[in-house]
Amino acid sequence: MPVHMSVSSEGKSGKGIGLGLAIGSAIAFGGSGVAAKPLIEAGLDPLHVVWLRVTGAALVMLPLAVRHRALLRTRPALLAGFGLLGVAGVQAFYFAAISRIPVGVALLVEYLAPALVLGWVRFVQRRPVTRAAALGVVLAVGGLACVVEVWSGLSFDAFGLLLALAAACCQVGYFVLSDQGSDSGDDAPDPLGVIAYGxxxxxxxxxAVSRPWGMDWSVLAHTAGMNGTEVPAWLLLAWIVLIATVVAYVTGVVSVRRLSPQVAGVVACLEAVIATVLAWVLLGEHLSAPQIVGGAVVLLGAFIAQSSAPAKGASEPVAGGSPERELSARGTAA
Structure with missing residues (x-):
């Protein structure tokens, strides 16, 4: 009996740490737009900002790539898929989408990913999910509709919507691939190595897509306006690279290992709320009453989905990962 209580306590602790990491990842990702917008307004092309973000983060993580070079031999498909979908695909398709449809609409479509993850788990992996998890997804997506005020943009470009949906599918790939190998015990691929190579x-x-050799590099030597305040462009870029990319991806992948793809995906919906709040505070883009209500609904949906998973080792349908995956996570924490 004392052993059972110890395992239960450890499981709750791991779940709490996973939730904290997922929220931290959402905060880090949410701050990227606030830092990137002044750079874009200063004259940088959006795709060039994305290239600077990913390439800078890749250089920071390069020592980890060298350390985990064995992954090139043991997990080449995982590394390629994570890089193509979780890194390049999400960002490239999203920026292409917002060139044709309103940003709010594109963001809403992209954050249908948690619902798509739930569908992946239920219909592709054929694993049961709780009704509470499904309710949490519905609430989160409905809240997002209010946060981005989807009703303000009703003239849709069909191809733009397809691009946004492609971004959502790539985000599903990010969450699913982040969970790959988590039930392999000591043979599980190191998440930091996967991120570095991704x-x-x-x-x-x-x-190849952005062709950075045509970028106006002089923008980075000047300042960019942030709601009337001039901020060094290099400082904004450093934030995007170190916090909004390196820290965001590391905490995001580790949180998926401790929670599950679908639960971490729902918590990631907080990114839209956080991005809106930061834009309000730092860029002067004020929130409306529907956005505030929508943010509260997103928080409620994320909480319901996260708290819907039963205790570790339970045999009932779960919103989290398989018992084997959870035992692996528990062993890693130990």
Whole structure:
């Protein structure tokens, strides 16, 4: 009996740490737009900002790539998929989408990813999910509709919507691939190594897409306006690279290992709320009453989905990962 209580306590602790990491990842990702917008307004092309973000992060993570070079031999498909989908795909398709449809609409479509993850788990992996998890997804997506005020943009470009949906599918790939190998015990691929090589792959792909040799590098030597305050452009870029990319991806992948793809995906919906709040405080883009209500609904949906998973080792349908995955996470924490 004392052993059972110890395992239960450890499981709750791991779940709490995973939730904290997921929220931290959402905060870090949410701050990217606030830092990137002044750079874009200062004259940088959006794709060039994305290239700087991914390439800079890849250079920071390069020592980890060298340390985990064995992954090139043991997990080449995982590294390629993570780089193409989780890094280059999400960002490239999203920026292409917002060139044709309103940003709010594109963001809403992209953050249908948690619902798509739930569908992946239920219909592709054929694993049961709780009704509470499904309710949490519905609430989160409905809240996002209010946060981005989807009703303000009703003239849709069909191809733009397809691009945004492609970004959502790539985000599903990010969450699913982040969970790969988590039930392999000591043979599970190191998440830091996967991120490092994913960023390297993403940098190569984005180099071909964005063609940075035509970028106006002089913008980085000047300042960029942030709601009337001049901020060094290099400082904004450093934030995007170190916090909004390196820290965001590391905490995001580790949180998926401790929670599950679908639960971490729902918590990631907080990114839209956080981005809106930061834009309000730092850029002067004020929130409306529907956005505030929508943010509260997103928080409620994320909480319901996260708290819907039963105790570790339970045999009932779960919103989290398989018992084997959870035992692996528990062993890693130990």
């Amino acid at each position: 960023l390297l792959v993403g940098a190569v792909v984005l180099t």
